[in-house]
Amino acid sequence: MKRIFVLFAAFTLMAFVLPQKRKIKIYLIGDSTVCDYEPTRAPITGWGMPFKYFFDSSVTIDNRAKGGRSTRTFISETRWQPIADSLQKGDYVLMQFGHNDEAKEPQYKDRYTPVPDYKTNLAKFITETRAKGATPVLITPVSRMRFKDRVAQETHVEYTAAVYEVAKQYNVPLIDLDKKSRELYQQMGEENTKLLFMQLAPGEHPSYPDGQKDNTHFNEYGARRMAELVLQGLKEAKVELVNHVVNQKG
Amino acid sequence: MKKVCFVALLFLTAFALPPKKTKVWLIGDSTMSIKEVRAYPETGWGMPFQYFFDSTIVVDDRAKNGRSTGTFLSEGLWGPVVENMNEGDYVFIQFGHNDEVETKKSYTTKEQFVANLARYVTESRAKKAIPILITPVARRKFDAGGKIVGTHDVYSQLVRDVAKTLNVPLIDLDAKGKELYQQLGPESSKYLFNYLQPGEHPNYPEGKADDTHFSELGARKIAEMVLAEIKALNLPLVQHIYQPAKK
Numbered sequence: 001m002k003r004i005f006v007l008f009a010a011f012t013l014m015a016f017v018l019p020q021k022r023k024i025k026i027y028l029i030g031d032s033t034v035c036d037y038e039p040t041r042a043p044i045t046g047w048g049m050p051f052k053y054f055f056d057s058s059v060t061i062d063n064r065a066k067g068g069r070s071t072r073t074f075i076s077e078t079r080w081q082p083i084a085d086s087l088q089k090g091d092y093v094l095m096q097f098g099h100n101d102e103a104k105e106p107q108y109k110d111r112y113t114p115v116p117d118y119k120t121n122l123a124k125f126i127t128e129t130r131a132k133g134a135t136p137v138l139i140t141p142v143s144r145m146r147f148k149d150r151v152a153q154e155t156h157v158e159y160t161a162a163v164y165e166v167a168k169q170y171n172v173p174l175i176d177l178d179k180k181s182r183e184l185y186q187q188m189g190e191e192n193t194k195l196l197f198m199q200l201a202p203g204e205h206p207s208y209p210d211g212q213k214d215n216t217h218f219n220e221y222g223a224r225r226m227a228e229l230v231l232q233g234l235k236e237a238k239v240e241l242v243n244h245v246v247n248q249k250g
Numbered sequence: 251m252k253k254v255c256f257v258a259l260l261f262l263t264a265f266a267l268p269p270k271k272t273k274v275w276l277i278g279d280s281t282m283s284i285k286e287v288r289a290y291p292e293t294g295w296g297m298p299f300q301y302f303f304d305s306t307i308v309v310d311d312r313a314k315n316g317r318s319t320g321t322f323l324s325e326g327l328w329g330p331v332v333e334n335m336n337e338g339d340y341v342f343i344q345f346g347h348n349d350e351v352e353t354k355k356s357y358t359t360k361e362q363f364v365a366n367l368a369r370y371v372t373e374s375r376a377k378k379a380i381p382i383l384i385t386p387v388a389r390r391k392f393d394a395g396g397k398i399v400g401t402h403d404v405y406s407q408l409v410r411d412v413a414k415t416l417n418v419p420l421i422d423l424d425a426k427g428k429e430l431y432q433q434l435g436p437e438s439s440k441y442l443f444n445y446l447q448p449g450e451h452p453n454y455p456e457g458k459a460d461d462t463h464f465s466e467l468g469a470r471k472i473a474e475m476v477l478a479e480i481k482a483l484n485l486p487l488v489q490h491i492y493q494p495a496k497k
Contacts, residue, residue, distance in 0.1 A: 039301045040492065043470055053287050054452050195441050195467060204474055206302050206492040220298075221441070221467035224291055228450055246288070246452045 030096035032067035045223035070100040071121030072113040089133030098141030098159040140178035145215040152185040175233030196222030278344035282313035293469035318349040318356035319366035337378035346386025346405040383413045388427030390461040392436040421479040442468030
């Protein structure tokens with residue numbers, strides 16, 4: 001009788017305890033360097049794609065990044081609000097914008113976002129994430145490939161500086177992916193860095209019959225290297241999330 | 251009369267639909283196989299290869315880590331492939347890595363290797379499928395002077411011999427792979443392989459320096475090479491290579 005009672009009590013307790021082990025959700029918000037792609041567009045790959053395999057089963061990654069979006073259009077197209085609505089305590093929002101915010105050319109005026117607005121929009125993501133008890137993480141825009149005299153050049157100066165300012169003002173963990181990626185390009189050198197990007201000879205890959213010479217978007221290899229840098233940044237910033245990376249205890 | 255036409259049309263449609271899909275079977279070892287997530291970023295070349303074709307083709311990658319021509323047969327991995335093979339299917343056969351090593355359980359003598367390859371070819375042809383032989387894809391090995399060194403010389407030659415004797419289309423991935431690695435050189439060719447610093451990738455906390463298994467990049471480059479050879483051989487499969495919609 002005692003046994004049955006204990007067993008029953010244990011089950012009753014479990015019913016309350018187990019559902020609390022809800023999965024942590026990581027939302028990725030950003031642009032084409034982060035987003036998921038259809039297999040027919042391979043080998044183009046956003047870093048969110050390999051990134052999702054870094055975590056154990058206590059975490060789900062929801063990659064909401066979308067090509068061509070700036071902080072402004074991400075909000076105006078109602079891509080942010082559904083995330084803000086569904087965020088729960090303990091979730092994370094990793095944000096990386098800039099490529100489209102900084103596009104000053106006339107053909108990109110639909111996405112261009114001046115620095116002050118860019119900062120305001122990032123602050124909105126941060127504030128609304130925190131309001132839900134979730135954790136925001138800021139990521140500087142991943143560097144484009146541009147070498148001058150064999151030196152990897154900064155390609156997002158103003159907007160990366162803006163991310164730093166927002167991170168400081170709101171005391172948000174920051175991953176300087178702009179710097180980390182540039183350091184990787186420098187280390188690999190001008191020729192080998194092309195191996196990270198969508199650089200294809202004509203006829204090499206069926207999805208791109210005319211070839212590609214793209215210094216912004218990553219192939220599957222580059223995307224994985226970027227995802228590794230983001231993970232390294234999470235560790236350096238001591239974000240608790242790293243305890244949910246696979247093989248951490250091994 | 252109109253009704254007859256309609257019925258005739260329906261009747262025809264019943265035969266015309268659904269269009270039969272051609273299968274491209276891949277049989278081989280770890281350099282070709284689909285990896286489990288916990289082995290990422292190690293990638294078999296069959297993984298990117300499956301996206302190279304249009305919707306009339308299904309790539310069925312049955313390659314398995316550690317298998318030789320012998321163990322692929324003895325473990326019953328070949329049986330279901332033959333059973334489900336249809337006329338017009340393709341069978342890409344790439345073994346050698348695990349056949350040629352005498353200390354491995356999967357070791358296959360030269361005579362047996364030849365006999366097994368011949369069996370894959372003959373049984374595919376009996377099902378009116380089209381076999382293609384592939385030499386074992388090159389490993390990354392350079393001499394002190396930075397010149398690429400062969401690691402499958404004997405078994406690759408056996409594959410070429412079988413291809414010649416049985417008149418089978420041949421893709422020489424050993425030779426082509428070596429050309430690619432030589433072109434990149436001893437340092438840069440590492441990007442094609444599963445080379446990882448300690449702490450770089452969660453699946454390999456201690457790091458990795460693997461001169462046999464590919465990274466995502468290497469697997470895709472090898473897959474592209476196989477596709478280029480399919481074009482060079484002018485296999486009818488060329489008609490079914492994926493084409494993006496014209497802009």
